[in-house]
Amino acid sequence: MLSFIKGNISKTIRRYFYYLVVLNLLYIIFLILVSPLRYYSPLMPYDLRIEQSKYNDLQIATYINNFPERITGKILVSRQGSFSYYAKQKYLSVEDPKMIEFYDSKTTDQAKNILMSLGITHFISADYPTPPTYNSFLPKLLSDLNFATLEHRVGGYSFYSFNYKDPDKNFTKYRLSDEWTISNELIGGQSFLLNNDSNQGEILSYDNSNNTKPIWITEGVSRLSYSYEVPTRKKEQNINMHSYALDGEVIINGVVEIYAIIFDQNGIILRKEDVWKGVAKNRKVSIGGQFLVAPNNSYKLAFKVNRRSNIKLVNLDISSSELNKKISTEVLTRNFAYITEEFYTLKGANSSFSIMKSINGSSYPKIEIKNISGYGGLVATINSNCDNEFIQPDYSRISFLPKFIINIINDAKKRLSREYLSYFINSSEPQDLTLDFKKNLKIKDSNVCIFDIRLHGTSERKNSDIKFTDILINGEKL
Amino acid sequence: MSFTEQLFDLLIFLLTLIPFVLIAKLLFRISIDNKKILELSLPVALIMGPIFLSILLELVMRYFPKENNLFYLLSIPIIGTLLVVFLLFYCYKKKFLQGWQSKKIRSIISNSSKKEDVLFIMLLITMIAVFLATFFGILIQNDPLEYAKTGQTIYHLKDLTHYPFVDTNFSDGYYGPWTHGLGYINFWVWSYFLAEYDGMTNSARFISYYYLVALIILLINISTVFLNQRFIGVLAAIFLCSTPVFINGVTGSHIDIIRIALLFNSLVLFYFYLQKPSLKLLLFISLSVGLALYTHSINILLFPFIAILWLIHERKITLLMIKHGFIFLFFSLIFVMPGYIINMKIFGNPVADSGAVPVWNLPNLHYDEWFFIRRELGNQFDRLFYGLLKGLSKPDWFGLSYYLLIVAFYFYISGNLKKLGNESYLLTKYLLKIILIFFSFVIITYSLGHDIFIKNYRYQMTLQPFIALFSAVILYKFIPKEKTEC
Numbered sequence: 001m002l003s004f005i006k007g008n009i010s011k012t013i014r015r016y017f018y019y020l021v022v023l024n025l026l027y028i029i030f031l032i033l034v035s036p037l038r039y040y041s042p043l044m045p046y047d048l049r050i051e052q053s054k055y056n057d058l059q060i061a062t063y064i065n066n067f068p069e070r071i072t073g074k075i076l077v078s079r080q081g082s083f084s085y086y087a088k089q090k091y092l093s094v095e096d097p098k099m100i101e102f103y104d105s106k107t108t109d110q111a112k113n114i115l116m117s118l119g120i121t122h123f124i125s126a127d128y129p130t131p132p133t134y135n136s137f138l139p140k141l142l143s144d145l146n147f148a149t150l151e152h153r154v155g156g157y158s159f160y161s162f163n164y165k166d167p168d169k170n171f172t173k174y175r176l177s178d179e180w181t182i183s184n185e186l187i188g189g190q191s192f193l194l195n196n197d198s199n200q201g202e203i204l205s206y207d208n209s210n211n212t213k214p215i216w217i218t219e220g221v222s223r224l225s226y227s228y229e230v231p232t233r234k235k236e237q238n239i240n241m242h243s244y245a246l247d248g249e250v251i252i253n254g255v256v257e258i259y260a261i262i263f264d265q266n267g268i269i270l271r272k273e274d275v276w277k278g279v280a281k282n283r284k285v286s287i288g289g290q291f292l293v294a295p296n297n298s299y300k301l302a303f304k305v306n307r308r309s310n311i312k313l314v315n316l317d318i319s320s321s322e323l324n325k326k327i328s329t330e331v332l333t334r335n336f337a338y339i340t341e342e343f344y345t346l347k348g349a350n351s352s353f354s355i356m357k358s359i360n361g362s363s364y365p366k367i368e369i370k371n372i373s374g375y376g377g378l379v380a381t382i383n384s385n386c387d388n389e390f391i392q393p394d395y396s397r398i399s400f401l402p403k404f405i406i407n408i409i410n411d412a413k414k415r416l417s418r419e420y421l422s423y424f425i426n427s428s429e430p431q432d433l434t435l436d437f438k439k440n441l442k443i444k445d446s447n448v449c450i451f452d453i454r455l456h457g458t459s460e461r462k463n464s465d466i467k468f469t470d471i472l473i474n475g476e477k478l
Numbered sequence: 479m480s481f482t483e484q485l486f487d488l489l490i491f492l493l494t495l496i497p498f499v500l501i502a503k504l505l506f507r508i509s510i511d512n513k514k515i516l517e518l519s520l521p522v523a524l525i526m527g528p529i530f531l532s533i534l535l536e537l538v539m540r541y542f543p544k545e546n547n548l549f550y551l552l553s554i555p556i557i558g559t560l561l562v563v564f565l566l567f568y569c570y571k572k573k574f575l576q577g578w579q580s581k582k583i584r585s586i587i588s589n590s591s592k593k594e595d596v597l598f599i600m601l602l603i604t605m606i607a608v609f610l611a612t613f614f615g616i617l618i619q620n621d622p623l624e625y626a627k628t629g630q631t632i633y634h635l636k637d638l639t640h641y642p643f644v645d646t647n648f649s650d651g652y653y654g655p656w657t658h659g660l661g662y663i664n665f666w667v668w669s670y671f672l673a674e675y676d677g678m679t680n681s682a683r684f685i686s687y688y689y690l691v692a693l694i695i696l697l698i699n700i701s702t703v704f705l706n707q708r709f710i711g712v713l714a715a716i717f718l719c720s721t722p723v724f725i726n727g728v729t730g731s732h733i734d735i736i737r738i739a740l741l742f743n744s745l746v747l748f749y750f751y752l753q754k755p756s757l758k759l760l761l762f763i764s765l766s767v768g769l770a771l772y773t774h775s776i777n778i779l780l781f782p783f784i785a786i787l788w789l790i791h792e793r794k795i796t797l798l799m800i801k802h803g804f805i806f807l808f809f810s811l812i813f814v815m816p817g818y819i820i821n822m823k824i825f826g827n828p829v830a831d832s833g834a835v836p837v838w839n840l841p842n843l844h845y846d847e848w849f850f851i852r853r854e855l856g857n858q859f860d861r862l863f864y865g866l867l868k869g870l871s872k873p874d875w876f877g878l879s880y881y882l883l884i885v886a887f888y889f890y891i892s893g894n895l896k897k898l899g900n901e902s903y904l905l906t907k908y909l910l911k912i913i914l915i916f917f918s919f920v921i922i923t924y925s926l927g928h929d930i931f932i933k934n935y936r937y938q939m940t941l942q943p944f945i946a947l948f949s950a951v952i953l954y955k956f957i958p959k960e961k962t963e964c
Contacts, residue, residue, distance in 0.1 A: 017957055018593055021713075024720045024878055025600050046484065046680065050616055058618070074651070081623035084652055085630070093653045095837045096646055103840050129852070131843040255851060281847045308857070 048379065048456060050086065056127055056155035061087035063152055064159065066332055066354055073121030078130045079157075092120060094132045103136050111137035112147065116164050123148070125289075127156025129255065129277035139276070139288025143247035145171050145321045150243055150290040156274040158289065171245075171321035176301075180204055182217050204303070207310040209253065214307055218261070219300040241292045241323045244299070248287040248316035252280045254309020259302045260291040270297065284314065292323065330356040331478060337457070346378070346457030347465040355453040357473060364437050365474045367453060371430035374466035377458035380421045380435050382451060422458075425466050433468075484613070484680060490672055491681035492688075497558035498534075499527030504565040507574050509762035515750050517703040521696035522766075525689065525743045529769040532664035533813060534558065536638065539667075543637040550636075550671050594709050601712055604719045605691070611729040612687050617680070619730040626731075628654045629666025629682070644824055655834040657821045659814055661773030662733045686728045686735040693739045694718070697947060700746065704901050705951065714943075714950035717882060723875040723935060724942050734936050737774035742943045744770055744780055745787075749908050752791045760802050764809035771814045775829040776937065779919075781807075786915050787908075853933050865932035866924050875935055883913070883945050886952040898955050909948040916941055 051062050057079055064071065064087050073090070077083045080093040092098065098118060105111040123142070125133055132138050142148045142160060146167035152159040208215045246258065258276040263269055275289040293299050301318075305311050332354040333339065336347035344353060359365050364382065372378075421435055453473070457466055471478045503523035510516050531554065538553055569575050617623055628643065631652050642656060643649035660667075662685070669682035697718070698711030719725060727734050744766040751759050767784075770777040784806075792799060811818075818828035825834050838845040849855075854864040863871050869880030890910065895903055920931040920938075931937055 014957055017953070018597075020878075021597065021716060021720075022600065025597075025604055025716060027720075046616070053616060053618075055618055058616075079620065080653065081620035081627070082618065084627045085617070085623045091651050092646070095835050096653045097644070097836045098646065100837060100840065103837070103843055129848070131845050131848050135843045279848050279851045280844065281851065283844070283847075308860075 048458075055082075056157050057082040058086055059154040060124060060152065060157040060159055063154070064089055071122060073119045075122040075124060076115070076120045077124050078126035078133070079124075083124065090119075092118060094130060099132075103132065105137060108137055108140050108144075111141065112164065115141075115162065121162055122151075123160045123162065125156065125158045125160075127274065129257075129279045131279075133276070134278040134280070134285040134287070139286040140247070141288070142290065143245045143288035143317075143319075145169055145243060145245050145290070145319060148245075148290065149323070150292060153273060153291075156277070158274070160290070169321040171319045174244075174318040174320065176219070176316055176318065180217050180219060182206065182215060184213060184215065205310070205312040206303075206305055208305040209308050209310050212307050215305045216302055217305060217311075218302040241294055242320050243290050243292050243323045244318060244320045245290045246275060246287050246301075246316060246318060249284050249314040250278070250287055250316075251282070251284045251312040251314060252278055252309065253282045255279050255306040256309060256311050257304040257306070258287065258289070259304065260293075261300045261302055262291075262293060263298045263300070265296050272302070287316065332356070343467045343469060344471065345465055345467050346376070346455065348457060352454055352456040353471075355455075355471065355473075355478065356450060357453070358450045359474065365451060365453075367435040367437070368472040368475075369433040369435065369455075369468050370470040370472065372425060372433050372466065372468040373427055373430045375426050375464045376424075376466050378423045378425055378466055379454075379456040379458050380423075380437075381454045381456075382435075382437050430469070481613075487669075487673055487681045488684055491669055491684075494555055494558075494668070494672065495528050495531060497555060497562050498530040499523045500562045501530055501558065501565060502527035504562070504569055505765070506762065507569060508565075508572075509758045511756070511758070512750070512754070514703055515759075518696065518699050518746075521692050521699055522743060522747070524692035524695065525739050526766055526769055528665065528685070528688075529661050529740070529773060531558070531668065532659075532661045533769075533772065535664045535668055536660050539632075539636060539638050543639070545636065547671055547674055554668070594712070597716060598709075598712050601694075601716050601719065604716075605694075608690065608719070608725060608728055609687060612684060612731070615683075615729055617683060617731060619732065621733065622683075622731040624654055625663050625733060626666050626682070627652055628663050629670060632663070632667045633670035642821070642824060655825075657775045657817075657825060657828065657830045657834060658733075659772035659774075659817045661769065662736055683731045686731045686733075689735045689739045690719075690728045693735070693742065693943060696739075696743065696746070697943065700905075700947070701950075704905060705899075706901075707954070710947075710950050710954045713954055714946040717879060717946035717949055718943060721877045721879050721939075721942055721946075723939060727936075727939070732936075733774060734939055737770065737777055738940055738943060740766065740770035740773055741777055741780060741940060745783065745912060745944075748784055748787065749905070752787065752908075753904070755798065755802065757802065757805070760806055761809055764806045767806075767810040768813040771810065772817070776940075778829055779940070780810075782919075783912065783915060787911060790911060849933060850929070855929055855933060861924070861929070861932065865929065866920065868932070868935060869938060872935070876938075879942065879945050879949070882949040882953065886949040889952050889956040893952075893956055898951070902951050902955060906948055906951050909944050909951075912944050913941055913948065 050058060053059065053062075061083055064075070068089065071089050075083070075087075075089055075091045076094060076099075077091045078094050080091070080095070083091060084093075102111055102114045102118070105114055123138070133142075141162070146163065146169050148160045148162055150158060151161050204217065206215065206217055244260070250256065256278055257274070260273040260275055261269055262271050262273065273291040275291050276287050278285045278287070291299070303311060303313075331339065334352045334354065336351040337353050338345045338347070339353075346352070357365075367380075367382075421437065423433065455471075500523070503519050506519045506522055507516065510519075534554055534557060535550070538550060538557075542549065542553075566575075617626060628641075631643065631649050632638065632641065634650065635648075638660075640648035641660070643652055643654040646653050665682040665685045669680075672681065694711075694715040697714045698708060701711030701714065702708040724735070726732075744763060747759070747763045747766055751763055767777075767780050770780060785803075788799060788803075789795070821828050821830065837843065855861045869876045869883075873881075887910075890906065898906065923929075923931050
């Protein structure tokens, strides 16, 4: 054996084998250490790491934990693991046998009644397709603007609330565009008009079964949120969002996803919303889901037809209503954080203030803390719902680079833009502190962004505290 | 929770495991006569010991439910320590402790080349990196979160009457319909008891890492004692650590590492039984198999594995085999029988997979399609390529392990097996048999149209330590070394 390998050749094989093993290990070490760093800063304390985590399911659990008073009943959850462990609300899994009655229901009214009798007031979808969201009455209920309201969305995790009272919203119906473009990527790349070779009865169909890559089918015309309105054109400016609901049926073979791509006035893509996902084997399934569009913004619908999948859209209705929800300033306290008339006080580890404020401006707000005194660590973080905007910065100068390198640069840029400021307060004399968030993201002046500013006390000592008299955001008192 | 608190919690957690590791070590001493096999006592005890804690915690909670925390906190270590004292006394009386000293630890550096040292240091760096990734990570994967939540629920209830949690009225809304014993879950319960803090306790997060270390010590000990070459174990450990899906399981605190370690442990011990059958060793193996079953239902595979290996080895059915077979079955099922009876009542089956969730069986929800298409088993090509051959088609999951296996297999069938030496030859033959038996299960079920073995990548992960050791032995022996020409 191996008698042909002699002298130098044997040495060469040995050397290459050795290099291969070393390289393999280096790759693994890189993978182990680098991959978690994409999602959180490792040096944060454990609890804060969970709160600040970039995992979508954790973010939605943290969001819900911040508003416990808003949730009266149970939340129907698609992904039980992370929700049950990290959120502190009552819940019911979509796989719980109690739900069988719901899946067996014959009408939407019956389905609603069963949900009501189970005490379910909210629903969270998962960022992957789950059978109840396309095979039961759930999509029908989610597409009913009078019954379901989209409260918050992080990636594919959509948080809906249910309203069992009488309908109170007026909604308008829209028609679908009849021009669609098809492309290998959602944005960029070569796009061309879809040859409409579908039958008369079908709105759109595409066979991607021989392809090994997903295909994006996007509505041809980007439209302003009011442009397709049937009765009248509403042109008045307001900051109320419009919520849009999709209701329809589609025959799919494989995996198909629907996104709403949101554009600003200048036609720049702001974000894409994960509306619906379905998996089936040559079968008709129901579409249902909502997305929010700010005034002056516009949207396109996009179908992502995964590899070896095909789609035949049977019908799709879009309806919209104005969302009467304005977010004013809110200050939430956690653990040993108190607000009195004189002072804001943070006592012990993990106590925090969370300030939610909508701000209309071109950059991140300037935050000042007045008359701060006491002893202990103070950590400040800032996040906004506009953080995910500008997902496609201008890379024309480096567009010759492969896509994955651009993605790495993009990721690194996003990572660096997250900021986490920490201070150590050790003074009995009151001083002023300016939080210097040097975020490199600029926000377009047309946008109203909701900011979540958090101040955490990190002192391990229970009896030490930090006090301050005021928080000023852009010079404005809270 | 600060880093110091986390480290302190972890230290306390590990300290409480010590009596149980000692119990396993002493039981091993009592069961084994062969001095060479006794060299494996440390890793074997590290792998089996902690499960005794789970069993004891289950017993205490079943017989004394709803006591206060202090009761459980004190009773577990006290009973554990008493058992150690009793076993020590027994061993002392029977003179088992005499002459039980480990061989001098051979220096790795003295008889290894520079390159081998570099690889050993890299293995250490990898282990440190994996520890840091676990330490600085958070619990995020779905299955560990569900087990952790189950642990949290049991900690709150302090009662096992309603486990498995199929009726959410008794589990605070949590739905966890699986048929596994409490082997892994009780680590979580125990870590909650130790921390007395129902928030984000995390000492049980490290249990998978602990099992990785134990598995690596076992691999290195096997190669040192039986192949007289410590470096083969290091190489096998490196192959194991360079399987992304395996390390991902470790940093994510998955149950799989624990079940795989117990399965590997049982089959390694069975190898020694086949070499020289002894009833005492068989009883110890049935204990190991029992613990494996108690941790994860899929370890029921050990029965067909052991039966086939036994038949292939003996080539006939003897009276001794039948007698030993019955004893083996009886003692290995003793721990899991109560759990299996409960499962029969709840699920109608002692071990259930998808049948355990009634919602999955509703025809209008089409969960069957969902499983096939989502797991890339939608058509025949995908079933073959991503199902059966996923070890080769998914290097981002299985790394180079299956390619290495193919190279090693080529060397094995085309090479001069005398070159291996007797011990290596027997061991690699045994490992190859296990790998082939597993794949024959896979291929038979696949060609009958079932997807049970190919639908979940974690089932295929079961083979990883066997593949790592097999490839390491063969490649080490056949890749020519410096100053030696073949």
